[in-house]
Amino acid sequence: MIAISILNRLIMAAVTLFGVALIVFVLLRVVPGDPIAMMIAPGASPADILALRARYGLDLSLPAQFGVWLQAVVIGDFGTSISLRRDVLELLLGRLPATLELAFAALVVAVLIGGAVAVIGTLSRRTPLEPAIDATNGVLLAVPDFVWALALVLLLGVLFPIFPLSGRIDPTLSIDFATPFYLAESLVRLRFDIFLDIAAHMVMPVLALALPLATVITRILKEALLEAMVQDYVLLARLKGMSEVRLVLQEALRNAIGPALSLTGVQFTFLVGGTVIVERIFSYPGIGNMAIDAVINRDLPLIQGLVLVFGAIFIVINLGVDLLAAALNPRLRHG
Amino acid sequence: MAEPITITAPTAPTKPPSRFKTLLTEPKVLFGGGFILLLLVIAILAPLIAPKDPLEQDLMLGSLPPAWLDGAEPGYYLGTDDLGRDVLSRLLYGSRIALFVAVSSASLAALIGTVLGLLAGWYGGWTDRIISRIVDIWMAFPPVLLSILLVAVFGSGVHSVIAAIVIIDWTRFCRVVRAETLAQAQLDYITAARTVGFPRMKILTREIFPNIVPVLIALVSLEMGIAVVVEAILSFVGLSVSSDTPTWGGMIAQGRQLIHHAWWLLVAPLAVLFATVLAFNQLGGGLRRAFDPVMRR
Numbered sequence: 001m002i003a004i005s006i007l008n009r010l011i012m013a014a015v016t017l018f019g020v021a022l023i024v025f026v027l028l029r030v031v032p033g034d035p036i037a038m039m040i041a042p043g044a045s046p047a048d049i050l051a052l053r054a055r056y057g058l059d060l061s062l063p064a065q066f067g068v069w070l071q072a073v074v075i076g077d078f079g080t081s082i083s084l085r086r087d088v089l090e091l092l093l094g095r096l097p098a099t100l101e102l103a104f105a106a107l108v109v110a111v112l113i114g115g116a117v118a119v120i121g122t123l124s125r126r127t128p129l130e131p132a133i134d135a136t137n138g139v140l141l142a143v144p145d146f147v148w149a150l151a152l153v154l155l156l157g158v159l160f161p162i163f164p165l166s167g168r169i170d171p172t173l174s175i176d177f178a179t180p181f182y183l184a185e186s187l188v189r190l191r192f193d194i195f196l197d198i199a200a201h202m203v204m205p206v207l208a209l210a211l212p213l214a215t216v217i218t219r220i221l222k223e224a225l226l227e228a229m230v231q232d233y234v235l236l237a238r239l240k241g242m243s244e245v246r247l248v249l250q251e252a253l254r255n256a257i258g259p260a261l262s263l264t265g266v267q268f269t270f271l272v273g274g275t276v277i278v279e280r281i282f283s284y285p286g287i288g289n290m291a292i293d294a295v296i297n298r299d300l301p302l303i304q305g306l307v308l309v310f311g312a313i314f315i316v317i318n319l320g321v322d323l324l325a326a327a328l329n330p331r332l333r334h335g
Numbered sequence: 336m337a338e339p340i341t342i343t344a345p346t347a348p349t350k351p352p353s354r355f356k357t358l359l360t361e362p363k364v365l366f367g368g369g370f371i372l373l374l375l376v377i378a379i380l381a382p383l384i385a386p387k388d389p390l391e392q393d394l395m396l397g398s399l400p401p402a403w404l405d406g407a408e409p410g411y412y413l414g415t416d417d418l419g420r421d422v423l424s425r426l427l428y429g430s431r432i433a434l435f436v437a438v439s440s441a442s443l444a445a446l447i448g449t450v451l452g453l454l455a456g457w458y459g460g461w462t463d464r465i466i467s468r469i470v471d472i473w474m475a476f477p478p479v480l481l482s483i484l485l486v487a488v489f490g491s492g493v494h495s496v497i498a499a500i501v502i503i504d505w506t507r508f509c510r511v512v513r514a515e516t517l518a519q520a521q522l523d524y525i526t527a528a529r530t531v532g533f534p535r536m537k538i539l540t541r542e543i544f545p546n547i548v549p550v551l552i553a554l555v556s557l558e559m560g561i562a563v564v565v566e567a568i569l570s571f572v573g574l575s576v577s578s579d580t581p582t583w584g585g586m587i588a589q590g591r592q593l594i595h596h597a598w599w600l601l602v603a604p605l606a607v608l609f610a611t612v613l614a615f616n617q618l619g620g621g622l623r624r625a626f627d628p629v630m631r632r
Contacts (some may be wrong), residue, residue: 016475023476027484142616143609144564146571150587150605158598165594273479277568281591292572295487303487307480314477 009322013315020311021073025066028300073308079301083294088305092287096309097180098168099279099286103272105183105202106209110271111264113210114217121218122225122248133218141215145274149208149281156204163203166283170197205282209274213267220263224256231255258328265321269314363621367556370614378430385424386410389581393419398597413603416589417596422603425581429604432575432582433611436493436566437559440500445555447501448508449547455509456516457539467513470506478503482565491574493566500562508554515550519543549626553619560615567608583608 044052053059060068072079078088121133157165164170169182173194179185183202186195225248228234234251242251276288283289287306294302358364377384387410396419402412413422455466482499489495519525520543528538569575570584571591578585583604590601 019472020476020480024484027488139613142560142613144612146564146568147605147609147612150591150601151609153591153594154598154601154605158594269477273477276479276483277572280572291483292574295483296573298487300487303483307484310477310480314480 005326006323009319013319016315017308017312020315021070021308022066024304024307024311025069028304029062029065069304078305078308081294081299081302083297083299083302088301091290091302092305092309094180095285095287095290098182098284099272099275099288101181101183102202102205102209102279102284102286103268103275106206106213106271107264107268109206110210110213110217114214115221117214117218118221118225119248119253121222122229122252123244125226125229137215137218140211141219143212143215145208145212145271146277146281148211149205149278152204152208153281164201165204168198168201168285169194170201173197201282201284205278205284208278208281209271212274213264213271216267217260217264221256221260224259225252228252228255258325261328262321262325265317265324268321269317272310272313272317358622358625361621361625363617364625365621367614367616367618367621370610371618374430374611374614375434377427378434381427381431385421385427386412387421387424389420389424389428390579391420395419398593400597401599401603404599414597414599416586416600417593422586422600425586426583426603426607428581429583429586429607432493432570432580433563433566433608436497436500437562437615440497440504440562441555441558443497443501444505444558445508445551448505448510449512449551451505452509452512453516453539453544453547456513457520457535457543463513466509470509473506474510486569486574491569493576496566496569496575500565504558504561507558508551511550511554512547515547516543519546549622553622553626556615556619556622560612560619563608563611563615 050059069079076089078092080086081088081091084091117133117137121130124130124133153165156163175186175189175191175194177185183195183198186192186198229248229252234247237247237251275286276291278284279286279289280292287309290302291306291310293299294306393415396408396411396415397417399408399411399415399419400406401414401422402409404414407414411421411423413426415421416425451466455463481503485499485502486495489498516539525538525542528542529535533542566575566582567584567587570582571588573585573588575584576582586604587601587608590597590599590604593600
């Protein structure tokens with residue numbers, strides 16, 4: 001049963017990805033303005049232009065273009081970037097790890113901060129601290145990642161210049177990385193000097209991405225915790241003499257984590273979307289920053305590749321959340 | 336939270352306070368609404384109240400700090416940018432684009448979403464199934480992807496920004512309005528209207544719609560907050576209006592670039608953007624509370 005349910009979800013994910021591909025393709029073929037026009041050298045003959053169009057497949061009919069394109073995508077050929085004159089897949093694979101490291105670090109930080117504040121808020125209920133936490137969190141809920149990022153630039157980049165303002169690694173430090181996962185690789189190779197430098201570069205973008213998610217986690221988790229704290233099993237544990245801190249962490253948290261988890265999954269896709277602008281602000285070399293350049297340069301092959309990669313990430317996240325929720329909740333397992 | 340039970344002597348029935356009065360007792364509405372109103376006045380009167388021409392360059396007066404710092408020049412209260420343009424004037428003019436995008440995109444998205452939501456909620460059946468299915472598919476598509484695609488398709492410019500926001504966010508209105516319509520349709524007064532033989536379309540426009548308006552206003556306010564941020568982000572990356580029109584996002588981009596030479600260029604527009612987003616959010620949240628008898632406690 002579980003296998004069938006997983007298979008179902010995988011098929012749905014594949015169908016969604018195909019849908020994304022189709023929408024991307026159709027939308028980008030109605031783009032006004034010919035991307036070839038920007039590449040033509042002055043004095044190019046009409047024959048040169050035709051050759052260029054043929055090279056990028058722009059002379060075929062639309063369904064034929066989609067067929068050719070889809071076939072190519074399936075075998076990993078995303079075409080050649082018009083503005084960067086390089087293989088799109090190669091560009092994407094080179095940049096994706098930077099974004100993945102950033103997004104996962106932000107997820108971990110968001111869960112830690114959001115969870116900690118929710119637990120503190122629950123422990124301090126019926127004290128003046130609780131309304132203070134609620135009010136602050138209520139205001140911060142309205143702050144988007146864009147504003148967080150720039151506020152951090154001012155606070156930690158200018159007022160207290162502790163962390164580097166842009167880039168992923170100090171260019172003078174670079175070792176020959178074998179993989180594009182710099183953070184993970186430097187840790188595995190025990191090069192702590194490099195690990196710390198990369199981590200320092202990530203502090204501000206990670207916080208900018210994590211804080212909006214943390215405020216949401218705090219609100220949902222605290223609500224669930226407060227609800228759990230008045231249940232019979234918590235009362236029983238309290239009568240047995242369990243301390244308040246252990247009550248929250250051991251008893252209430254276990255039951256409150258479900259609703260918070262599924263919401264965190266949905267919000268994580270927003271966080272990944274936020275990498276686009278946050279990477280831009282910190283000149284972080286990920287696929288988000290690349291997406292903005294691709295749009296500015298109207299680089300269709302690159303935009304297609306990027307949107308497909310983002311779409312695939314979102315689908316994988318949703319799939320992961322579904323499976324995790326099923327694994328944690330026995331009632332859903334056979335649903 | 337248990338409410339303390341108080342017993343009071345029966346008094347003569349008084350008229351319930353009007354909705355408008357309830358609004359004025361809600362601090363969020365007062366703060367948010369007050370700030371937005373002020374901003375609106377500033378946007379309209381920008382040419383009259385701006386101390387300088389926002390486009391006038393004077394390289395001799397480049398990168399002046401705000402008035403309270405050393406090296407400031409009288410008359411330039413918030414300093415100047417690297418081209419010697421007055422920051423305060425640019426900020427005041429920037430509110431025009433921000434509010435224009437906020438008002439037009441939120442009301443267009445509300446219009447489309449409300450019409451479809453009313454139809455889906457009231458007529459049900461196939462109408463509802465088709466509309467709800469479209470909304471589901473739409474919302475499965477991550478906003479960031481859609482906005483990248485749409486701006487790539489439409490090209491840059493303020494109209495593309497508005498179109499992108501409307502195309503992405505009409506579903507927010509559609510979902511809520513549909514749910515509200517369904518809830519209203521269950522109520523006795525609608526049953527009564529139908530029994531009396533009121534035409535269906537008339538019940539929808541004369542009875543149901545007016546009762547949804549309060550929720551709609553709250554949603555529009557929240558949407559305007561979103562639109563202001565989206566516009567700022569797109570002008571930050573240079574995909575909104577052309578770079579000589581003063582926008583908060585454009586000023587923020589400039590401030591980010593010159594962060595080590597003139598930090599005040601980032602502080603001023605960022606503070607205004609933050610206050611505006613917060614004001615729209617508080618106003619929307621406050622209105623929702625004030626209009627919703629369940630949430631009002």
